[in-house]
Amino acid sequence: MYVPREQDAITSHLLQAINAASKLPKEQQDVLAKFIFEKIGTWEWEDAPELHAVIKEARAEYAAGDYITFEDYDQQRQARD
Numbered sequence: 001m002y003v004p005r006e007q008d009a010i011t012s013h014l015l016q017a018i019n020a021a022s023k024l025p026k027e028q029q030d031v032l033a034k035f036i037f038e039k040i041g042t043w044e045w046e047d048a049p050e051l052h053a054v055i056k057e058a059r060a061e062y063a064a065g066d067y068i069t070f071e072d073y074d075q076q077r078q079a080r081d
Contacts, residue, residue, distance in 0.1 A: 022070035
C-alpha cells in the first residue's frame with residue numbers, strides 16, 4: 001500500500017509521535033493504531049465530510065489487514081523524495 005504525503009499533510013509533531021510509536025513492538029503499534037482510529041472516528045467532522053470519509057476508509061483498510069509499517073512508509077517516502 002502506498003501512503004501519499006503532501007508537504008503540509010502531516011505536522012512535524014505528529015511525525016515525531018509516529019517515529020516514537022514506530023519503535024514500539026508491533027503488537028503495541030497495532031493497539032495504538034486501533035486506539036487512534038477509534039478516537040478520531042468519534043470526532044465531529046461536519047465541516048470536513050471528505051476527511052471523515054478518508055478516516056472511515058483507513059479504518060476499513062486497517063481492519064482488513066491492509067496497512068504498512070512506518071518503516072515501510074518512510075522508505076517509500078524517501079524513495080519518492
